[in-house]
Amino acid sequence: MTEQAYNFAYLDEQTKRMIRRAILKALAVPGYQVPFASREMPMPYGWGTGGVQVSAATLTPEDRLKVIDQGADDTTNAVSIRKFFERTAGVATTEATQEATVIQTRHRIPEAELTEDQILVYQVPIPEPLRFLEPRETETRKMHSLQEYGLMHVKLYEDISQHGAISTAYAYPVRVAGRYVMDPSPIPKFDNPKMEMAAIQLFGAGREQRIYAVPPHTRVVSLDFEDYPFEATRADHVCDLCGAADSYLDEVIMDDAGGRMFVCSDTDYCHTRREAVA
């Protein structure tokens, strides 16, 4: 079968309509996980099928798409997903954060501030922030409906009593619009404060069949305690390529002697800064 045999952005219009309804519901109830009839995609579950379905339902032919994984445009799975939409939707793509209208991401929020003309689509492995405290979906849905989040606070408290600090470094739980506790997907907690943004944030979990959202300018609070306030942490270095002191850094091993260098995980941010200097 040729690519032309598939509909724009792969999914048929009925499926997109179903996903769009889930997205609208998610935006209307910020942080609430909306069940949706996730489809089998031509890429494995766990490899971004939720994000891909949300992007497919969101894209229009005029859109300009950016895909990042770990902040980078050139990681293999980002390349693969970008290529998928180039083939099935024929949309323009870009690596420049500011030029993109839809950005699909895994594990990062771009460093550059996003605007109200942009949509950020997250790939989500486990949408349920309470999952590792309570494995049963039937129970966690009840806990959300009753706002029974004590278990999460006890977990954070036990971290402090055992380690002297909250030992959650990524997928750090947030409370959205004062109501639902939400998993921000496995972004480093460094990115959490950026979630109060002008752009629409959509979260797609394909295997778990859930979509949730944060509308623009919605209050997103990282859970903490008064005496142990939330802290957005990063490696205590500057980028060895562009000198940025405000970006999230990847650590790269350089030699057998333990030599290391630190570079921006957001490749477009790093590149843009180096271009500006040159």
Added chain:
Amino acid sequence: MYVAVKGGERAIENAHAWLAEERRGDTSVAELSLAQIREQLSLAVNRVMAEGSLYDPDLAALAIKQARGDLIEAIFLIRAYRTTLPRFGASRAVDTGAMACDRRISATFKDAPGGQVLGPTFDYTHRLLDFKLAAEGEVPPAPQAAPRGEPTPHITEFLGQEGLIQPEPESEAAPRDLTREPLEFPADRALRLQSLARGDEGFVLGMAYSTQRGYARNHAFVGELRIGRVAVEMDIPELGFAIEIGEVELTECETVNQFKGSKTEPPQFTRGYGLVFGQSERKAISMALVDRALRWQELGEDFLGAAAQDEEFVLSHCDNIQATGFLEHIKLPHYVDFQSELELVRKLRREAEERIAHREAAE
């Protein structure tokens, strides 16, 4: 100086080219045809059709060829393909009572109308490697008997006539569709059976085996196992009646389980049910055992805490496409979350060392 690795795209293309070469193998050996796979690896084809939820032996053979014989990968190819197919409608429920049986056995009655028909089974073969097969050899034709003219009745019907087996409620309502709606709990029996029918054979087998070993034990007799072809009929609105649109091969298993009665039900036999595309009897029997274990609530039995009784556990984990995708995703880059863990562990270690040093200084 370190330069961010570019060329992910070329690496992917080259990897796929190598994959294609490996799939073909030594080119001095003749290439497999789809017909060879379909005819000579038919049980693999059956499994791919069953767990791929698409009855098409030729496509299943193609998927097996493309997947280099990795059946879960082949099932994945079929699933991804079927989801793009338009739906014209639903067939009528197939009548397995009218099945043209190749195989039909009962472990509960020595003989019954329709008889015991072994059919093409591995049962009672001695598992000795047949080295004659290593050299190509013609197989002599198997002996033939006249086919049975009349339909073969279900064994459980005989128990039903005496009221000894729990009757299943009949319903004309369209069941929920696992592939069109999100799976939500509690799931009804129709949904559970859909899920088990496409569930991983190994997983369902393991769950079934666990019930036999005492994790929610409910001793099952194979009341009947039948394999054969049934007609698929569909109502055509323009015609106003149903026409036969094809035939499918199915394996059906009904187990008969002892049941001492509960607060709500009198003592009687109960049923576990398995129905799978193709000749897939290990899967059909496993499915029937797990189906029966999952019925504890409706029959007023106790929940014994066994995995096979736990609908959410079984249904959330039996799909091998979901499971393998999520399992294998940990191969993807996780630099960013790992980096945040690195920073955290370094910080915690630093603080712990400071605490120890502080304590030692005080002593």
